Amino acid sequence: MNPELTDQTKKKIEEIASHYATKDAALLPVLHLVQREKGFISQQEEKEVADLLNIKPIKVKEVVTFYTMFNQEQVGKYHIQVCSNLSCSLLGADSLIEHLKSKLGIGVGETTSDKKFTLKTVECLGACEQAPCMMVNFDYFGNLDREKIDNILDSLE
Amino acid sequence: MAKIYIDERELEVAEGTTILKAAESAGLQIPHLCYHKAFIPEGSCRMCLVEIEGLPKLELACSTQVRDGMKITTTSESVVEARKGVLECLLAEHPIDCPICDKAGECKLQDYYDEYGLFDSEFDENKEKRQKRIEIGKNLLHDQERCVLCRRCVRFLGEVTKTHELGVFQRGVRAEVSIYDGILVDNNYSGNLAEICPVGAITDKDFRFKARTWFLQSRESICPLCSRGCNIYVESHQGFSRFSLPKRVYRIRTRENQMINGFWICDKGRYDYAYLDQERLDEIRMRNSQGSVTWPEITSHIAGEIGRLYHMKRAAHIGLILQTWLTNEEFFLLDKIFRNDVNIDKISFLDPAEEASDDFLLTSERTPNKRGAKELGFDLQPADWKKFFEDVDLLFVFASPIQDGLDVGPLKEALEKIDTKILFATHNHEINSSFDIVLPMSLIAEKGGSLTNIVGSVQNFSPALDAPGECRPAWQFFIELAKKLAINFDFYNQFSSMDDVREMMKKENPFFREVH
Numbered sequence: 172m173n174p175e176l177t178d179q180t181k182k183k184i185e186e187i188a189s190h191y192a193t194k195d196a197a198l199l200p201v202l203h204l205v206q207r208e209k210g211f212i213s214q215q216e217e218k219e220v221a222d223l224l225n226i227k228p229i230k231v232k233e234v235v236t237f238y239t240m241f242n243q244e245q246v247g248k249y250h251i252q253v254c255s256n257l258s259c260s261l262l263g264a265d266s267l268i269e270h271l272k273s274k275l276g277i278g279v280g281e282t283t284s285d286k287k288f289t290l291k292t293v294e295c296l297g298a299c300e301q302a303p304c305m306m307v308n309f310d311y312f313g314n315l316d317r318e319k320i321d322n323i324l325d326s327l328e
Numbered sequence: 329m330a331k332i333y334i335d336e337r338e339l340e341v342a343e344g345t346t347i348l349k350a351a352e353s354a355g356l357q358i359p360h361l362c363y364h365k366a367f368i369p370e371g372s373c374r375m376c377l378v379e380i381e382g383l384p385k386l387e388l389a390c391s392t393q394v395r396d397g398m399k400i401t402t403t404s405e406s407v408v409e410a411r412k413g414v415l416e417c418l419l420a421e422h423p424i425d426c427p428i429c430d431k432a433g434e435c436k437l438q439d440y441y442d443e444y445g446l447f448d449s450e451f452d453e454n455k456e457k458r459q460k461r462i463e464i465g466k467n468l469l470h471d472q473e474r475c476v477l478c479r480r481c482v483r484f485l486g487e488v489t490k491t492h493e494l495g496v497f498q499r500g501v502r503a504e505v506s507i508y509d510g511i512l513v514d515n516n517y518s519g520n521l522a523e524i525c526p527v528g529a530i531t532d533k534d535f536r537f538k539a540r541t542w543f544l545q546s547r548e549s550i551c552p553l554c555s556r557g558c559n560i561y562v563e564s565h566q567g568f569s570r571f572s573l574p575k576r577v578y579r580i581r582t583r584e585n586q587m588i589n590g591f592w593i594c595d596k597g598r599y600d601y602a603y604l605d606q607e608r609l610d611e612i613r614m615r616n617s618q619g620s621v622t623w624p625e626i627t628s629h630i631a632g633e634i635g636r637l638y639h640m641k642r643a644a645h646i647g648l649i650l651q652t653w654l655t656n657e658e659f660f661l662l663d664k665i666f667r668n669d670v671n672i673d674k675i676s677f678l679d680p681a682e683e684a685s686d687d688f689l690l691t692s693e694r695t696p697n698k699r700g701a702k703e704l705g706f707d708l709q710p711a712d713w714k715k716f717f718e719d720v721d722l723l724f725v726f727a728s729p730i731q732d733g734l735d736v737g738p739l740k741e742a743l744e745k746i747d748t749k750i751l752f753a754t755h756n757h758e759i760n761s762s763f764d765i766v767l768p769m770s771l772i773a774e775k776g777g778s779l780t781n782i783v784g785s786v787q788n789f790s791p792a793l794d795a796p797g798e799c800r801p802a803w804q805f806f807i808e809l810a811k812k813l814a815i816n817f818d819f820y821n822q823f824s825s826m827d828d829v830r831e832m833m834k835k836e837n838p839f840f841r842e843v844h
Binding site: 214227228229230232233236237 | 492493494495496507
């Protein structure tokens with residue numbers, strides 16, 4: 172059982188919902204808020220959000236599973252998202268992903284046992300001009316090579 | 329009104345009509361999978377693409393509204409090519425396991441492939457393996473390989489039952505229809521899901537692997553299990569010459585009637601059809617008789633019994649126990665013969681107890697024609713049975729069809745003291761042996777007539793099944809009996825069919841003139 176949403180979060184949700192004609196329209200911004208606060212959206216959060224927005228939990232799950240940017244499980248302290256789409260792949264994303272896998276000792280979609288890193292591939296980060304690129308939490312890193320990746324990982328506490 | 333042209337046919341349709349509806353009103357079929365008349369168009373399957381003059385791309389017929397002067401082509405080369413493309417993509421992940429699919433024969437995907445496809449797929453890749461029998465409801469299984477993601481089921485549960493048990497999770501090639509957190513589809517309308525599924529993705533456990541659809545004979549009828557009068561198809565199987573089948577009826581399906589039940593029927597009406605075949609009484613039984621007795625013989629015998637009491641001015645000693653399973657026409661004849669001619673006033677009803685309604689279609693009355701009986705002047709108030717059974721010498725009981733729902737308590741003791749007891753029944757039941765004569769009756773599905781539903785809509789129906797054995801519709805017996813009684817011979821001599829009775833009823837009682 173995860174801790175429940177705090178009263179403060181609930182208040183923020185009410186506030187967001189008040190901007191919309193119907194409560195259910197606030198679903199996306201509310202889910203972003205919950206993910207920011209808790210790191211992920213599990214079934215428990217789906218039900219809590221559904222309750223607050225007066226919709227069925229199944230509606231929340233439809234949205235959560237449709238958008239890949241919502242995490243359904245706890246991610247590591249550093250959530251690494253590497254682009255595997257065309258521009259990045261042409262510039263060697265594949266070998267960088269392999270490098271990350273061996274360096275972290277985990278596969279794509281997995282989290283290190285110390286809960287420090289989660290590695291995922293994503294379709295496009297919208298930054299083809301600095302391909303190959305990745306995101307660590309909300310920070311962008313572009314024009315990557317192995318050395319640069321090693322430096323980034325070393326700098327993360 | 330807008331003047332439009334579909335495949336060069338000029339049509340006048342109301343402004344705001346969709347192209348698909350306009351085409352259907354003119355008898356032109358535009359293929360579609362996700363569109364269903366009951367729901368707001370969704371436009372996800374892309375099968376209904378049509379060409380509109382002046383527009384650069386093909387448009388969706390299901391959601392595009394007509395405009396005055398619009399010229400639409402539904403059969404051009406580009407339209408046919410687009411349909412082929414849509415089908416190819418749908419079939420890329422479809423298992424094409426039609427030989428073991430219950431939907432085969434009435435599957436839209438199968439029909440459209442036959443019409444527009446018949447091509448070799450250009451996909452070399454293996455199809456994805458998915459789960460093929462996920463339990464999503466008490467009577468429902470979901471096959472994720474066959475599903476085309478039309479979302480009809482999701483919309484039904486969202487818009488009609490508002491129970492929201494199903495959703496679409498994930499997206500793209502991983503998208504799948506599923507239940508949430510193990511909560512099964514559980515409402516009184518779940519059976520409609522298997523019916524609106526355009527492919528064999530949702531199958532009905534009750535019908536699963538029981539019969540191929542093309543062997544079923546589908547006949548119109550009216551559901552008699554409550555007083556809504558939902559329009560249905562009774563689907564029976566004639567069997568094969570080499571072996572006979574254990575039953576006749578394999579499926580009940582909904583029949584659209586916007587005045588009564590819309591597009592739906594409840595699960596009670598859909599699944600509780602075993603009574604049509606099980607424990608049917610199909611022969612005349614007469615206590616102490618040597619050999620078999622025919623209908624004319626038994627009718628003469630009964631007419632003799634009634635006539636004897638009538639002429640002795642002892643008609644007050646005849647009792648009649650009815651149920652509102654009888655049709656309007658039968659109540660009309662009962663009223664004429666027993667109340668008007670013979671002058672019996674000991675008439676009471678022994679209907680099954682009322683149960684909870686579901687606030688949609690299923691009513692609390694568990695017989696189909698209470699309203700019709702009332703309109704024909706019968707009093708449905710519960711009887712004082714003690715008073716009723718005082719000095720009854722001749723008793724008629726009409727008990728049908730599900731005697732388990734019948735409270736035989738008041739009957740049992742009283743029966744022992746009555747001289748002659750005659751039962752009109754459809755099923756075998758322990759109480760049958762307490763009667764001197766037991767006559768096999770046809771069920772609603774086996775006869776013609778009309779029923780009046782809870783809100784007073786009168787609906788005609790014809791037989792959907794042949795009556796088994798010696799079963800007869802009650803109205804037929806009534807006419808024969810009345811002719812033999814000969815109290816008012818000329819009146820009954822006009823009747824040779826159900827229609828004759830109905831016409832007379834309509835003439836005498838204006839309530840029955842408007843038929844839905």
